[in-house]
Amino acid sequence: MPDLGNRANVMGPQPIGPIKQPPPEMMAAIDRFLAMLMAGNRREALAMTDERARDPVAHIAGGIPPGVFKQMHILGKARVAEHYFVKALLSGSRGESVTLQFRIGPEAGGRWTVREAVDLTDVRSAWTK
Amino acid sequence: MEKMIPVDRLARPEDHILVPLDKIREARLDQGLTPFNAMPFEEDFLKTRLHGICAGEFQAMEAAGRTLFDFPDAPWEFQLDMARQVWDESRHSEIYMKLLDYVGSYLGEFPESEVLWSCTQIDDPACRVAGINRGLEGLACDVFEQLIRMAQKMSDPVIERAVDYVLADEITHVRMGSKWMRKLTEGDPERLRKAQAFQDNIDNLFNFGGGRTTQEGAAQIKQRLGDKEVEIDASLTIAREARLLAGFTDEEIERLIKGMGKSAAY
Numbered sequence: 573m574p575d576l577g578n579r580a581n582v583m584g585p586q587p588i589g590p591i592k593q594p595p596p597e598m599m600a601a602i603d604r605f606l607a608m609l610m611a612g613n614r615r616e617a618l619a620m621t622d623e624r625a626r627d628p629v630a631h632i633a634g635g636i637p638p639g640v641f642k643q644m645h646i647l648g649k650a651r652v653a654e655h656y657f658v659k660a661l662l663s664g665s666r667g668e669s670v671t672l673q674f675r676i677g678p679e680a681g682g683r684w685t686v687r688e689a690v691d692l693t694d695v696r697s698a699w700t701k
Numbered sequence: 702m703e704k705m706i707p708v709d710r711l712a713r714p715e716d717h718i719l720v721p722l723d724k725i726r727e728a729r730l731d732q733g734l735t736p737f738n739a740m741p742f743e744e745d746f747l748k749t750r751l752h753g754i755c756a757g758e759f760q761a762m763e764a765a766g767r768t769l770f771d772f773p774d775a776p777w778e779f780q781l782d783m784a785r786q787v788w789d790e791s792r793h794s795e796i797y798m799k800l801l802d803y804v805g806s807y808l809g810e811f812p813e814s815e816v817l818w819s820c821t822q823i824d825d826p827a828c829r830v831a832g833i834n835r836g837l838e839g840l841a842c843d844v845f846e847q848l849i850r851m852a853q854k855m856s857d858p859v860i861e862r863a864v865d866y867v868l869a870d871e872i873t874h875v876r877m878g879s880k881w882m883r884k885l886t887e888g889d890p891e892r893l894r895k896a897q898a899f900q901d902n903i904d905n906l907f908n909f910g911g912g913r914t915t916q917e918g919a920a921q922i923k924q925r926l927g928d929k930e931v932e933i934d935a936s937l938t939i940a941r942e943a944r945l946l947a948g949f950t951d952e953e954i955e956r957l958i959k960g961m962g963k964s965a966a967y
Contacts, residue, residue: 592810
């Protein structure tokens with residue numbers, strides 16, 4: 573974000589609310605989910621997936637050759653209440669890469685599951701119709 | 702350069718999360734929330750409302766710029782008005798980015814949807830100004846007027862004054878929209894009818910399932926905003942006074958009020 577001015581010059585106490593930090597359990601679940609995809613561990617990835625997202629996750633997992641992608645990078649995340657949309661880049665040593673966007677949310681028992689997933693590799697954004 | 706560029710060609714930083722509005726609704730429904738925007742009783746209400754407006758200001762800036770570019774044969778004064786609007790919306794974007802910072806949020810904390818930009822897919826400048834300037838900026842008058850009242854209850858001059866400055870511009874944008882919808886359709890009742898129908902669609906889309914009320918009829922709900930617990934409107938209200946200033950007629954405002962509860966959009 574660009575510097576939009578000197579905060580000290582503005583009236584009132586600032587900021588008036590704290591920034592909400594992503595839960596560490598959610599971040600750990602994302603790492604685990606992406607690691608499973610990279611390892612080609614489709615069964616485990618699906619075990620972390622809600623019933624409604626099984627088809628897209630299975631499709632994405634099927635298109636990822638095991639062991640090719642060595643690094644994961646979280647490009648961005650945005651939340652809707654307690655659920656997070658996460659955009660992640662998986663990259664390999666020869667320049668291969670896939671960009672995925674998925675939504676992850678907590679269940680009653682505290683387990684985080686993937687609720688939807690989309691492969692953004694060949695599209696500009698999830699707005700693509 | 703291509704005209705009428707589709708939503709998926711709109712550039713955003715790589716770390717921004719863009720999702721169609723339907724996906725945001727699904728995410729909310731999945732959590733047992735209402736499918737629309739965050740409601741006043743939700744913890745994130747002020748942050749998400751300011752975030753939605755900020756993203757809208759960016760898209761409004763881009764949309765006015767595209768309208769200027771897409772219709773090179775439109776009257777020169779129309780182009781000047783659109784250029785002025787780009788400038789206004791860019792200032793609004795900065796103001797709302799600062800307000801997000803102020804309430805402990807940041808641009809990108811929540812996903813951005815494609816709704817406003819979708820209005821630029823229509824190839825008639827009269828429809829564009831009807832939908833964006835009269836429909837969406839009319840809605841902005843409602844949202845801003847309500848935010849100003851909330852800020853007054855919070856005794857928060859930062860939000861109150863910042864939003865008031867922006868509201869003054871939005872009123873001008875609606876007036877601009879009314880002027881150009883009339884001028885561009887002069888002697889062509891069919892074109893005027895289409896522009897009005899386009900605006901009606903926008904009004905219906907943002908009727909929030911009939912959840913809007915008059916200011917006087919709005920139920921009150923307790924909410925912690927900043928360091929205070931205040932009573933605020935439980936629903937989005939219609940800002941009659943601001944809309945009259947913006948050039949909406951009493952009849953149009955009445956139609957909006959009567960339209961509440963019979964939206965075909967949801």
